[in-house]
Amino acid sequence: MYDKTVRRRRAVLGLLVACSLILLTAYFGETGGGALHGVQRGTSEILNPVQEGASRALKPIRDLFGWFGDTVAAKGQVEDLRKERDRLRSEVATNEVREADYDRLSKMVELDGALGLEDKGLKTGRVIFSSPTVWYATVRVDKGSDDGVRKGHPVINEEALVGRVTEVMGGAAQVTLITDTTMKVPARAGPRGEFGIVEPASAGNPNDLIMKFTRPNARIAEGDRVVTRGTEPADTKQSLFPVGLPIGRVTRIENEGTDTQEIHLRPYADMRSLDFVQILTNPRGGEQ
Amino acid sequence: MTPTAALIARLCGVGVLGVVVQTAAISQLPIAGANADLSPLLVMAVGLLCGSLAGGSFGFGVGLFADVVSLQTLGVSSLVLLGVGYGAGRLREARDPEGTLVPIAVGAAATLAFGVGFALLQFLLGVDAPVSWALLRQLLATLVINTLLALPVYALVRRCLQAALPDDPRRRRRRAYTTGGLSPLSRGMEIRR
Numbered sequence: 001m002y003d004k005t006v007r008r009r010r011a012v013l014g015l016l017v018a019c020s021l022i023l024l025t026a027y028f029g030e031t032g033g034g035a036l037h038g039v040q041r042g043t044s045e046i047l048n049p050v051q052e053g054a055s056r057a058l059k060p061i062r063d064l065f066g067w068f069g070d071t072v073a074a075k076g077q078v079e080d081l082r083k084e085r086d087r088l089r090s091e092v093a094t095n096e097v098r099e100a101d102y103d104r105l106s107k108m109v110e111l112d113g114a115l116g117l118e119d120k121g122l123k124t125g126r127v128i129f130s131s132p133t134v135w136y137a138t139v140r141v142d143k144g145s146d147d148g149v150r151k152g153h154p155v156i157n158e159e160a161l162v163g164r165v166t167e168v169m170g171g172a173a174q175v176t177l178i179t180d181t182t183m184k185v186p187a188r189a190g191p192r193g194e195f196g197i198v199e200p201a202s203a204g205n206p207n208d209l210i211m212k213f214t215r216p217n218a219r220i221a222e223g224d225r226v227v228t229r230g231t232e233p234a235d236t237k238q239s240l241f242p243v244g245l246p247i248g249r250v251t252r253i254e255n256e257g258t259d260t261q262e263i264h265l266r267p268y269a270d271m272r273s274l275d276f277v278q279i280l281t282n283p284r285g286g287e288q
Numbered sequence: 289m290t291p292t293a294a295l296i297a298r299l300c301g302v303g304v305l306g307v308v309v310q311t312a313a314i315s316q317l318p319i320a321g322a323n324a325d326l327s328p329l330l331v332m333a334v335g336l337l338c339g340s341l342a343g344g345s346f347g348f349g350v351g352l353f354a355d356v357v358s359l360q361t362l363g364v365s366s367l368v369l370l371g372v373g374y375g376a377g378r379l380r381e382a383r384d385p386e387g388t389l390v391p392i393a394v395g396a397a398a399t400l401a402f403g404v405g406f407a408l409l410q411f412l413l414g415v416d417a418p419v420s421w422a423l424l425r426q427l428l429a430t431l432v433i434n435t436l437l438a439l440p441v442y443a444l445v446r447r448c449l450q451a452a453l454p455d456d457p458r459r460r461r462r463r464a465y466t467t468g469g470l471s472p473l474s475r476g477m478e479i480r481r
Protein backbone atom coordinates (compact mmCIF):
# COMPACT_ATOMS: atom_id res chain seq x y z
CA MET A 1 0.00 0.00 0.00
CA TYR A 2 2.81 2.35 1.00
CA ASP A 3 4.80 1.49 -2.14
CA LYS A 4 1.76 2.10 -4.29
CA THR A 5 1.24 5.55 -2.74
CA VAL A 6 4.88 6.49 -3.23
CA ARG A 7 4.86 5.24 -6.81
CA ARG A 8 1.72 7.19 -7.59
CA ARG A 9 3.13 10.35 -5.99
CA ARG A 10 6.33 10.08 -7.99
CA ALA A 11 4.47 9.33 -11.20
CA VAL A 12 2.28 12.42 -10.82
CA LEU A 13 5.32 14.56 -10.00
CA GLY A 14 7.17 13.28 -13.08
CA LEU A 15 4.09 13.81 -15.26
CA LEU A 16 3.63 17.42 -14.12
CA VAL A 17 7.33 18.23 -14.58
CA ALA A 18 7.16 16.75 -18.08
CA CYS A 19 4.02 18.82 -18.81
CA SER A 20 5.79 22.00 -17.69
CA LEU A 21 8.81 21.29 -19.87
CA ILE A 22 6.64 20.43 -22.87
CA LEU A 23 4.66 23.66 -22.43
CA LEU A 24 7.89 25.65 -22.12
CA THR A 25 9.36 24.10 -25.25
CA ALA A 26 6.17 24.39 -27.28
CA TYR A 27 5.66 28.01 -26.24
CA PHE A 28 9.16 28.96 -27.35
CA GLY A 29 8.81 27.00 -30.58
CA GLU A 30 5.63 28.62 -31.83
CA THR A 31 5.05 32.05 -33.30
CA GLY A 32 3.02 34.85 -31.72
CA GLY A 33 -0.09 33.59 -33.50
CA GLY A 34 0.25 29.97 -32.31
CA ALA A 35 -2.25 27.89 -30.36
CA LEU A 36 -0.75 28.48 -26.88
CA HIS A 37 -0.55 32.23 -27.47
CA GLY A 38 -4.15 32.08 -28.67
CA VAL A 39 -5.24 30.32 -25.48
CA GLN A 40 -3.45 32.97 -23.43
CA ARG A 41 -5.13 35.79 -25.32
CA GLY A 42 -8.55 34.11 -25.07
CA THR A 43 -8.26 33.58 -21.32
CA SER A 44 -7.06 37.14 -20.81
CA GLU A 45 -9.97 38.37 -22.90
CA ILE A 46 -12.39 36.61 -20.54
CA LEU A 47 -10.66 37.87 -17.40
CA ASN A 48 -10.13 41.46 -18.55
CA PRO A 49 -13.56 42.70 -17.33
CA VAL A 50 -12.92 41.07 -13.93
CA GLN A 51 -9.49 42.65 -13.70
CA GLU A 52 -10.84 46.01 -14.81
CA GLY A 53 -13.58 45.86 -12.16
CA ALA A 54 -11.14 44.90 -9.43
CA SER A 55 -8.73 47.59 -10.58
CA ARG A 56 -11.43 50.27 -10.33
CA ALA A 57 -12.71 48.99 -7.00
CA LEU A 58 -9.24 49.01 -5.46
CA LYS A 59 -8.25 52.44 -6.77
CA PRO A 60 -8.90 54.14 -3.37
CA ILE A 61 -6.69 51.61 -1.59
CA ARG A 62 -3.94 52.07 -4.18
CA ASP A 63 -4.20 55.81 -3.76
CA LEU A 64 -3.91 55.41 0.03
CA PHE A 65 -0.75 53.35 -0.37
CA GLY A 66 0.50 55.88 -2.90
CA TRP A 67 -0.18 58.73 -0.48
CA PHE A 68 1.99 57.14 2.22
CA GLY A 69 4.77 56.43 -0.25
CA ASP A 70 4.57 59.89 -1.80
CA THR A 71 4.71 61.57 1.62
CA VAL A 72 7.91 59.77 2.54
CA ALA A 73 9.43 60.40 -0.88
CA ALA A 74 8.35 64.06 -0.89
CA LYS A 75 10.29 64.83 2.28
CA GLY A 76 13.45 63.61 0.64
CA GLN A 77 12.78 65.65 -2.48
CA VAL A 78 12.15 69.00 -0.81
CA GLU A 79 15.79 70.10 -0.79
CA ASP A 80 16.36 69.02 -4.39
CA LEU A 81 13.23 70.82 -5.51
CA ARG A 82 14.29 74.04 -3.76
CA LYS A 83 17.58 74.00 -5.67
CA GLU A 84 15.75 73.27 -8.89
CA ARG A 85 13.32 76.15 -8.19
CA ASP A 86 16.23 78.60 -7.82
CA ARG A 87 17.80 77.33 -11.02
CA LEU A 88 14.51 77.55 -12.89
CA ARG A 89 13.96 81.12 -11.74
CA SER A 90 17.20 82.20 -13.39
CA GLU A 91 16.33 80.13 -16.46
CA VAL A 92 12.96 81.85 -16.75
CA ALA A 93 14.68 85.23 -17.05
CA THR A 94 16.94 83.90 -19.80
CA ASN A 95 14.05 82.17 -21.53
CA GLU A 96 12.01 85.34 -21.71
CA VAL A 97 14.72 86.89 -23.85
CA ARG A 98 15.00 83.75 -25.92
CA GLU A 99 11.25 83.58 -26.35
CA ALA A 100 11.27 86.94 -28.08
CA ASP A 101 14.04 85.67 -30.38
CA TYR A 102 12.13 82.50 -30.99
CA ASP A 103 9.00 84.34 -32.06
CA ARG A 104 10.97 86.12 -34.72
CA LEU A 105 12.80 82.99 -35.88
CA SER A 106 9.67 80.86 -35.90
CA LYS A 107 8.20 83.08 -38.61
CA MET A 108 11.27 82.44 -40.73
CA VAL A 109 11.42 78.69 -40.26
CA GLU A 110 8.76 76.56 -41.76
CA LEU A 111 7.67 74.15 -39.08
CA ASP A 112 5.31 71.48 -40.32
CA GLY A 113 4.29 70.41 -36.86
CA ALA A 114 6.16 67.08 -37.09
CA LEU A 115 6.28 66.92 -33.32
CA GLY A 116 2.58 67.63 -32.93
CA LEU A 117 0.66 64.51 -31.98
CA GLU A 118 -2.87 65.67 -32.80
CA ASP A 119 -3.03 63.62 -35.99
CA LYS A 120 -1.50 60.46 -34.48
CA GLY A 121 -4.82 58.88 -33.42
CA LEU A 122 -4.36 59.21 -29.67
CA LYS A 123 -6.39 56.73 -27.60
CA THR A 124 -6.41 57.23 -23.85
CA GLY A 125 -6.56 54.05 -21.80
CA ARG A 126 -6.58 53.05 -18.15
CA VAL A 127 -3.91 50.69 -16.83
CA ILE A 128 -5.82 47.66 -15.53
CA PHE A 129 -2.96 45.29 -14.80
CA SER A 130 0.73 45.45 -14.03
CA SER A 131 3.07 42.50 -14.35
CA PRO A 132 3.33 40.77 -10.95
CA THR A 133 6.98 39.87 -11.50
CA VAL A 134 9.87 42.27 -11.94
CA TRP A 135 11.19 40.17 -14.83
CA TYR A 136 8.44 41.38 -17.15
CA ALA A 137 8.03 45.17 -17.33
CA THR A 138 4.54 45.10 -18.82
CA VAL A 139 1.17 46.69 -18.18
CA ARG A 140 -2.25 46.05 -19.68
CA VAL A 141 -4.48 48.84 -20.93
CA ASP A 142 -8.26 48.75 -21.45
CA LYS A 143 -8.00 49.68 -25.13
CA GLY A 144 -7.63 46.94 -27.74
CA SER A 145 -8.17 46.05 -31.37
CA ASP A 146 -11.79 47.30 -31.13
CA ASP A 147 -10.31 50.77 -30.63
CA GLY A 148 -7.86 50.47 -33.51
CA VAL A 149 -4.87 49.43 -31.41
CA ARG A 150 -2.32 47.22 -33.23
CA LYS A 151 0.95 45.54 -32.30
CA GLY A 152 3.89 47.95 -32.30
CA HIS A 153 1.93 51.11 -31.58
CA PRO A 154 3.88 53.49 -29.33
CA VAL A 155 2.52 54.32 -25.88
CA ILE A 156 3.09 57.55 -23.97
CA ASN A 157 1.90 59.04 -20.73
CA GLU A 158 1.66 62.67 -19.69
CA GLU A 159 5.43 62.84 -19.36
CA ALA A 160 7.17 60.83 -22.06
CA LEU A 161 7.44 57.61 -24.05
CA VAL A 162 6.35 54.62 -21.97
CA GLY A 163 6.62 51.61 -24.28
CA ARG A 164 5.12 49.72 -27.18
CA VAL A 165 2.04 47.51 -27.68
CA THR A 166 3.15 43.87 -27.91
CA GLU A 167 -0.12 41.93 -27.64
CA VAL A 168 -3.61 43.00 -28.65
CA MET A 169 -6.97 41.58 -27.61
CA GLY A 170 -10.45 42.84 -28.39
CA GLY A 171 -10.82 45.16 -25.45
CA ALA A 172 -7.31 45.33 -24.05
CA ALA A 173 -3.67 45.55 -25.07
CA GLN A 174 -0.43 44.44 -23.44
CA VAL A 175 2.22 47.16 -23.36
CA THR A 176 5.89 46.29 -22.93
CA LEU A 177 7.60 49.17 -21.15
CA ILE A 178 10.90 50.67 -22.32
CA THR A 179 12.42 49.31 -19.09
CA ASP A 180 11.80 45.71 -20.23
CA THR A 181 14.95 43.81 -21.21
CA THR A 182 13.50 43.03 -24.64
CA MET A 183 13.01 46.69 -25.60
CA LYS A 184 15.34 48.74 -27.80
CA VAL A 185 14.45 52.25 -28.92
CA PRO A 186 16.38 54.19 -31.57
CA ALA A 187 17.10 57.58 -30.03
CA ARG A 188 19.09 60.77 -30.33
CA ALA A 189 20.56 63.05 -27.69
CA GLY A 190 22.47 66.24 -27.18
CA PRO A 191 22.47 69.52 -29.08
CA ARG A 192 23.58 67.82 -32.30
CA GLY A 193 21.13 64.95 -32.08
CA GLU A 194 23.68 62.14 -31.69
CA PHE A 195 22.19 58.74 -32.58
CA GLY A 196 22.14 55.67 -30.34
CA ILE A 197 19.98 52.80 -29.08
CA VAL A 198 18.23 53.07 -25.72
CA GLU A 199 17.71 49.90 -23.69
CA PRO A 200 17.42 49.01 -19.97
CA ALA A 201 20.68 49.18 -18.03
CA SER A 202 19.75 46.10 -16.02
CA ALA A 203 16.77 43.90 -15.30
CA GLY A 204 14.34 45.20 -12.72
CA ASN A 205 15.57 48.80 -12.47
CA PRO A 206 12.91 51.19 -13.80
CA ASN A 207 15.03 54.31 -13.24
CA ASP A 208 18.12 53.51 -15.29
CA LEU A 209 18.26 53.23 -19.07
CA ILE A 210 21.36 53.09 -21.20
CA MET A 211 22.11 54.60 -24.60
CA LYS A 212 24.55 52.49 -26.61
CA PHE A 213 26.28 52.65 -29.97
CA THR A 214 26.93 56.38 -29.91
CA ARG A 215 30.01 57.84 -31.64
CA PRO A 216 33.04 58.02 -29.28
CA ASN A 217 33.38 61.76 -29.83
CA ALA A 218 29.64 62.43 -29.61
CA ARG A 219 28.84 65.74 -27.93
CA ILE A 220 26.54 64.54 -25.17
CA ALA A 221 26.62 65.84 -21.60
CA GLU A 222 24.83 65.20 -18.33
CA GLY A 223 21.39 66.75 -18.33
CA ASP A 224 20.88 66.43 -22.10
CA ARG A 225 17.46 65.32 -23.27
CA VAL A 226 17.09 62.00 -25.09
CA VAL A 227 14.27 61.68 -27.62
CA THR A 228 13.13 59.06 -30.15
CA ARG A 229 14.99 59.03 -33.43
CA GLY A 230 12.15 57.80 -35.60
CA THR A 231 13.95 54.98 -37.44
CA GLU A 232 14.56 51.30 -36.73
CA PRO A 233 18.05 50.17 -35.62
CA ALA A 234 18.76 48.71 -39.07
CA ASP A 235 17.95 52.11 -40.58
CA THR A 236 15.96 50.41 -43.31
CA LYS A 237 12.43 51.45 -42.46
CA GLN A 238 10.62 54.13 -40.62
CA SER A 239 9.96 53.37 -36.96
CA LEU A 240 6.49 53.43 -35.45
CA PHE A 241 7.95 55.73 -32.80
CA PRO A 242 7.46 59.26 -34.15
CA VAL A 243 10.49 61.52 -34.19
CA GLY A 244 11.13 63.56 -31.07
CA LEU A 245 9.10 61.77 -28.38
CA PRO A 246 10.88 62.50 -25.08
CA ILE A 247 12.46 59.47 -23.38
CA GLY A 248 14.64 60.74 -20.53
CA ARG A 249 17.54 62.85 -19.35
CA VAL A 250 21.24 61.89 -19.31
CA THR A 251 22.48 61.22 -15.76
CA ARG A 252 26.05 60.01 -16.32
CA ILE A 253 28.43 58.75 -18.99
CA GLU A 254 30.65 55.68 -18.56
CA ASN A 255 33.83 55.06 -20.58
CA GLU A 256 33.45 58.50 -22.09
CA GLY A 257 35.17 59.04 -25.41
CA THR A 258 35.73 55.31 -26.07
CA ASP A 259 34.04 52.92 -28.46
CA THR A 260 32.21 51.32 -25.54
CA GLN A 261 30.88 54.49 -24.01
CA GLU A 262 27.54 54.05 -22.30
CA ILE A 263 25.24 56.94 -21.61
CA HIS A 264 22.94 56.39 -18.65
CA LEU A 265 19.63 58.17 -18.57
CA ARG A 266 16.68 58.37 -16.24
CA PRO A 267 13.33 58.04 -18.00
CA TYR A 268 10.97 60.98 -17.63
CA ALA A 269 8.02 58.63 -17.11
CA ASP A 270 7.60 56.95 -13.74
CA MET A 271 6.95 53.36 -14.79
CA ARG A 272 5.80 52.22 -11.35
CA SER A 273 2.86 54.60 -11.12
CA LEU A 274 1.22 54.44 -14.51
CA ASP A 275 -2.49 55.12 -14.28
CA PHE A 276 -3.54 56.47 -17.67
CA VAL A 277 -1.59 56.18 -20.92
CA GLN A 278 -2.13 57.21 -24.52
CA ILE A 279 -1.66 54.87 -27.48
CA LEU A 280 -0.69 56.39 -30.82
CA THR A 281 -2.93 54.35 -33.10
CA ASN A 282 -1.82 56.31 -36.15
CA PRO A 283 1.85 56.89 -35.37
CA ARG A 284 2.76 57.89 -38.93
CA GLY A 285 0.08 60.52 -39.15
CA GLY A 286 -1.83 60.72 -42.43
CA GLU A 287 -0.24 57.74 -44.21
CA GLN A 288 -2.08 55.00 -42.24
CA MET B 289 -4.01 11.85 1.19
CA THR B 290 -6.30 11.16 -1.78
CA PRO B 291 -8.04 14.38 -2.83
CA THR B 292 -11.83 14.12 -2.85
CA ALA B 293 -14.08 15.84 -5.38
CA ALA B 294 -15.08 18.46 -2.80
CA LEU B 295 -11.43 19.18 -2.02
CA ILE B 296 -10.53 19.47 -5.72
CA ALA B 297 -13.41 21.91 -6.26
CA ARG B 298 -12.30 24.03 -3.33
CA LEU B 299 -8.68 23.97 -4.50
CA CYS B 300 -9.75 25.16 -7.97
CA GLY B 301 -11.73 28.00 -6.38
CA VAL B 302 -8.84 29.05 -4.15
CA GLY B 303 -6.39 28.92 -7.08
CA VAL B 304 -8.49 30.92 -9.53
CA LEU B 305 -9.50 33.52 -6.93
CA GLY B 306 -5.92 33.83 -5.68
CA VAL B 307 -4.48 34.46 -9.15
CA VAL B 308 -7.23 36.95 -10.07
CA VAL B 309 -6.74 38.88 -6.82
CA GLN B 310 -2.96 38.79 -7.33
CA THR B 311 -3.05 40.12 -10.90
CA ALA B 312 -5.91 42.61 -10.53
CA ALA B 313 -5.12 44.03 -7.11
CA ILE B 314 -2.01 42.92 -5.24
CA SER B 315 0.39 43.47 -8.15
CA GLN B 316 -0.80 47.09 -8.36
CA LEU B 317 -0.13 47.83 -4.69
CA PRO B 318 3.60 48.54 -4.38
CA ILE B 319 4.97 48.39 -0.83
CA ALA B 320 8.52 49.68 -0.40
CA GLY B 321 9.04 49.39 -4.15
CA ALA B 322 7.94 45.76 -4.33
CA ASN B 323 4.74 43.72 -4.46
CA ALA B 324 3.48 40.84 -2.39
CA ASP B 325 3.25 37.57 -4.32
CA LEU B 326 0.41 35.37 -3.15
CA SER B 327 1.16 32.42 -5.45
CA PRO B 328 3.97 30.76 -3.43
CA LEU B 329 2.05 31.37 -0.18
CA LEU B 330 -1.13 29.75 -1.50
CA VAL B 331 0.83 26.78 -2.83
CA MET B 332 2.78 26.47 0.43
CA ALA B 333 -0.47 26.49 2.44
CA VAL B 334 -2.08 23.82 0.25
CA GLY B 335 1.08 21.68 0.44
CA LEU B 336 1.14 21.89 4.25
CA LEU B 337 -2.56 21.12 4.55
CA CYS B 338 -3.09 18.51 1.83
CA GLY B 339 0.28 16.83 1.19
CA SER B 340 2.72 16.54 -1.67
CA LEU B 341 0.40 15.18 -4.37
CA ALA B 342 -2.23 17.89 -3.96
CA GLY B 343 0.44 20.54 -3.26
CA GLY B 344 2.40 19.74 -6.40
CA SER B 345 -0.70 19.57 -8.60
CA PHE B 346 -2.06 22.81 -7.12
CA GLY B 347 1.29 24.52 -7.69
CA PHE B 348 1.32 23.38 -11.31
CA GLY B 349 -2.24 24.63 -11.86
CA VAL B 350 -1.74 27.99 -10.16
CA GLY B 351 1.51 28.56 -12.05
CA LEU B 352 -0.06 27.68 -15.38
CA PHE B 353 -3.07 29.94 -14.75
CA ALA B 354 -0.80 32.81 -13.64
CA ASP B 355 1.33 32.44 -16.78
CA VAL B 356 -1.76 32.38 -18.99
CA VAL B 357 -3.37 35.41 -17.35
CA SER B 358 -0.13 37.45 -17.29
CA LEU B 359 0.78 36.53 -20.91
CA GLN B 360 4.13 35.26 -19.66
CA THR B 361 6.15 32.32 -20.95
CA LEU B 362 4.02 29.23 -20.31
CA GLY B 363 5.50 26.57 -18.04
CA VAL B 364 7.93 28.71 -16.04
CA SER B 365 5.78 29.51 -13.01
CA SER B 366 4.11 26.09 -13.13
CA LEU B 367 7.45 24.28 -13.00
CA VAL B 368 8.73 26.35 -10.06
CA LEU B 369 5.46 26.32 -8.10
CA LEU B 370 5.14 22.57 -8.67
CA GLY B 371 8.42 22.17 -6.80
CA VAL B 372 7.31 24.55 -4.05
CA GLY B 373 4.00 22.71 -3.50
CA TYR B 374 5.62 19.29 -3.60
CA GLY B 375 8.32 20.39 -1.16
CA ALA B 376 5.81 21.83 1.32
CA GLY B 377 3.73 18.66 1.04
CA ARG B 378 6.71 16.38 1.63
CA LEU B 379 7.62 18.45 4.69
CA ARG B 380 4.17 17.75 6.11
CA GLU B 381 4.33 14.04 5.26
CA ALA B 382 7.85 13.46 6.52
CA ARG B 383 7.96 15.75 9.58
CA ASP B 384 4.38 16.88 10.22
CA PRO B 385 5.65 20.09 11.82
CA GLU B 386 3.43 21.74 14.39
CA GLY B 387 3.53 25.21 15.85
CA THR B 388 2.03 28.56 14.93
CA LEU B 389 5.20 29.83 13.34
CA VAL B 390 5.63 26.94 10.88
CA PRO B 391 3.64 28.63 8.07
CA ILE B 392 5.77 31.76 8.48
CA ALA B 393 9.04 29.89 8.08
CA VAL B 394 7.73 27.68 5.27
CA GLY B 395 6.13 30.72 3.59
CA ALA B 396 9.45 32.56 3.61
CA ALA B 397 11.23 29.48 2.28
CA ALA B 398 8.58 29.04 -0.43
CA THR B 399 8.89 32.68 -1.52
CA LEU B 400 12.67 32.43 -1.59
CA ALA B 401 12.56 29.17 -3.56
CA PHE B 402 10.06 30.66 -6.01
CA GLY B 403 12.14 33.85 -6.48
CA VAL B 404 15.41 31.99 -6.97
CA GLY B 405 13.84 29.29 -9.16
CA PHE B 406 12.07 31.84 -11.34
CA ALA B 407 15.28 33.86 -11.74
CA LEU B 408 17.29 30.75 -12.64
CA LEU B 409 14.77 29.74 -15.29
CA GLN B 410 14.76 33.26 -16.72
CA PHE B 411 18.53 33.12 -17.12
CA LEU B 412 18.33 29.62 -18.61
CA LEU B 413 15.78 30.96 -21.10
CA GLY B 414 18.19 33.66 -22.17
CA VAL B 415 17.61 37.00 -20.41
CA ASP B 416 20.77 38.80 -21.51
CA ALA B 417 20.56 41.75 -19.09
CA PRO B 418 22.72 41.85 -15.94
CA VAL B 419 21.04 41.56 -12.54
CA SER B 420 20.67 44.95 -10.90
CA TRP B 421 20.78 45.73 -7.19
CA ALA B 422 17.29 47.13 -7.60
CA LEU B 423 16.08 43.67 -8.63
CA LEU B 424 17.74 42.01 -5.63
CA ARG B 425 16.25 44.68 -3.35
CA GLN B 426 12.81 43.99 -4.80
CA LEU B 427 13.19 40.24 -4.32
CA LEU B 428 14.25 40.83 -0.72
CA ALA B 429 11.34 43.22 -0.11
CA THR B 430 8.90 40.68 -1.57
CA LEU B 431 10.39 38.04 0.74
CA VAL B 432 9.81 40.26 3.78
CA ILE B 433 6.26 41.19 2.75
CA ASN B 434 5.38 37.56 1.99
CA THR B 435 6.80 36.42 5.34
CA LEU B 436 4.45 38.86 7.06
CA LEU B 437 1.52 37.64 4.96
CA ALA B 438 2.27 33.91 5.29
CA LEU B 439 0.28 33.31 8.47
CA PRO B 440 -2.93 35.13 7.41
CA VAL B 441 -2.84 33.47 3.98
CA TYR B 442 -2.32 30.02 5.59
CA ALA B 443 -5.23 30.65 7.98
CA LEU B 444 -7.46 31.79 5.13
CA VAL B 445 -6.64 28.78 2.97
CA ARG B 446 -7.19 26.41 5.90
CA ARG B 447 -10.56 28.03 6.54
CA CYS B 448 -11.52 27.57 2.89
CA LEU B 449 -10.43 23.92 2.76
CA GLN B 450 -11.25 22.81 6.31
CA ALA B 451 -14.64 21.28 5.55
CA ALA B 452 -13.21 19.18 2.71
CA LEU B 453 -10.03 18.04 4.46
CA PRO B 454 -10.25 14.39 5.55
CA ASP B 455 -7.64 14.86 8.30
CA ASP B 456 -7.02 18.39 9.46
CA PRO B 457 -3.53 18.58 11.05
CA ARG B 458 -4.85 20.16 14.26
CA ARG B 459 -7.64 17.59 14.66
CA ARG B 460 -5.18 14.78 13.98
CA ARG B 461 -2.75 16.02 16.63
CA ARG B 462 -5.53 16.59 19.16
CA ARG B 463 -6.67 13.00 18.56
CA ALA B 464 -3.12 11.79 19.10
CA TYR B 465 -2.85 13.59 22.43
CA THR B 466 -6.19 12.38 23.78
CA THR B 467 -5.45 8.75 22.90
CA GLY B 468 -2.03 8.83 24.49
CA GLY B 469 -0.01 9.25 21.32
CA LEU B 470 -0.04 7.25 18.16
CA SER B 471 3.61 6.44 17.73
CA PRO B 472 5.08 3.15 18.98
CA LEU B 473 7.77 5.12 20.80
CA SER B 474 5.28 7.05 22.94
CA ARG B 475 3.30 3.90 23.57
CA GLY B 476 6.49 2.18 24.74
CA MET B 477 7.21 5.02 27.14
CA GLU B 478 3.71 4.68 28.59
CA ILE B 479 4.23 0.93 29.21
CA ARG B 480 7.64 1.54 30.93
CA ARG B 481 5.94 3.93 33.36
